[in-house]
Amino acid sequence: MAEASKPDTSSIDDIQKALEKQIADLRKEVAKINKSISERGAELVADAEDQASGTYDSAAARATRTAQQLRTQAHAVSEAARENPGTTTALVGMIGLLGFLAGMAVGQAMNDTPRRWY
Known part of the structure; x- marks a missing residue:
């Protein structure tokens, strides 16, 4: 009977080692996926920051031009009021x-x- 239990023990050990190897491989794959997701997220954040910066710069330029036009028109109105x-x-x-x-x-x-x- 002792001889019969040895093959069972070795096959159980082989199965356990195979499962441990599969678990280790799965952990490596999950780590790769997490790294890929993290990199993609960083790229998306960088793209969003670039777009927001461009939008802000454009809005600031428009606001500056609008303020200048308003000053010019207000000056023209005040001149007309002074003349008449x-x-x-x-x-x-x-x-x-x-x-x-x-x-x-x-x-x-x-x-x-x-x-x-x-």
């Missing part, structure tokens, strides 16, 4: 009157009880 003070006063007065009338109309429309002007 009477017209400017009349225009501001008309805008104020129109705003007052619009406010009155909105106030009357929001009021629940109708009022008449006598």
Whole structure:
């Protein structure tokens, strides 16, 4: 009987060694996959950073151009107002009157009880 148990033990040892080798191989493959995923993730992050940087630079350039145009137009308006003070006063007065009338109309429309002007 002792001879019968030896072949069983050696085959079990062989199976165990084969399984351990397969597990070690699987661990190596998982490590390779993890490394590949990590590298790809780093590439994606770098691409996203480049794209965000480009977008920011483009937006900053547009904002600078827009601010310059607004300054130029504001300067032109202020020059026109300085050259024509009477017209400017009349225009501001008309805008104020129109705003007052619009406010009155909105106030009357929001009021629940109708009022008449006598």
